[in-house]
Amino acid sequence: MLSTRILTAIVTIPILTFILYQGGIYWTLLFALIAALGLFEFYNMISSKGLAPLWLLGYLTMFLILFSSYYLEFIGIIIFILIFTIVLFTIVFYPQKTIGEISLSLFGSIYIGYLLHYAINVQTLNNAFWIILLAFILTWASDVGGYFFGRLFGREKIAPLLSPNKTWAGAIGSIVFSVVITIGYFSFVPLNNIEFINLITLGIIASIMAQLGDLFISSVKRYCNAKDSGNIIPGHGGVLDRFDSFILVLPTVYYFFTFYLNMFI
Incomplete structure (x- = not known):
């Protein structure tokens, strides 16, 4: 299962990135x-x-x-x-x-x-490609951090009725890895110079939103007695299985650039 997930990611991520880079109608x-x-x-x-x-x-x-x-x-x-x-x-x-x-x-x-x-x-923002890519990367970072920290240190379940594999260690790992990736991302991409504390804030909030989005769709699946939302993406299930976290990270990143930076900087 893990190998299928990785292979799917290797194939789809470059295609996704290319479409986003083209922008316009493709986006x-x-x-x-x-x-x-x-x-x-x-x-x-x-x-x-x-x-x-x-x-x-x-x-x-x-x-x-x-x-x-x-x-x-x-x-x-x-x-x-x-x-x-x-x-x-x-x-x-x-x-x-x-x-x-x-x-x-x-x-x-x-x-x-x-x-x-x-x-x-x-799409209306400056550096739109780098901003939307950030939303995806923060989503993936939260997922990866949660998976590995959960596997290594996970004991206490965070929401056993909704997602039996989610642990508090995984939740903390998601936040830590998201913060690290946020700092690293802003070190290499042509975005504004943003203070360190604001990058930490973004990483923490984005990870929390990613985990809430995941748990919410899990609650829908439990209500409907469904293991996955669909089977269109090999190794990942359905579109909602793959984008459940992203759709809450997206407005978080959007408001970071349109509201938070204007209010607090």
Whole structure:
């Protein structure tokens, strides 16, 4: 299993990096594909629970949110239309469609669409490629640090009902390795000179967010009695299995460059 994971990473990481470096429409289509596959897996999981997600409404909602940066002036009326649609669906299709199914369908759309819309927003920043690459690297660093520290020192479980293999030692290792990688990354890439304490802050928060994203999708899988969210990525499971941490690290990195640095430096 580990060898398959490593081989998949060796093949996919250069392709991912190349697409991000090209930017533009390739960048946008990449994250649209990730979002579409992620929502597909989310709906498949809740379908296995005996619930019937609203596929069309869900995908429409997700893509409206994902690309909301392009039409922010209309976001108010779009939200109103979505709320009206929910009300209408709840009334017209009751009891075939319940509020539980509608709520879960739209939560998946909003969770995936809103968090990944930060990837679209990153394109507007200076050094966009290096910033999005940082988000990916911090995600991988947290994962790698947690795995090896957990294997070497892990005893006490952090959330045994959600993820039996997660330990406090692994959680600490994730943070430590993320901080080290953050410092190393800023030593080699053409980004702003940022104080040491701010790099430590970024590494800590990004790792915590990565672990929370992982545990959250684990909770969805446990609820749906699913081992993995899908099987599209050899050795890794589904898209949500691979990007569950990234989609919470992404807004963390985005706000680090757009809000934190402006407020505290």
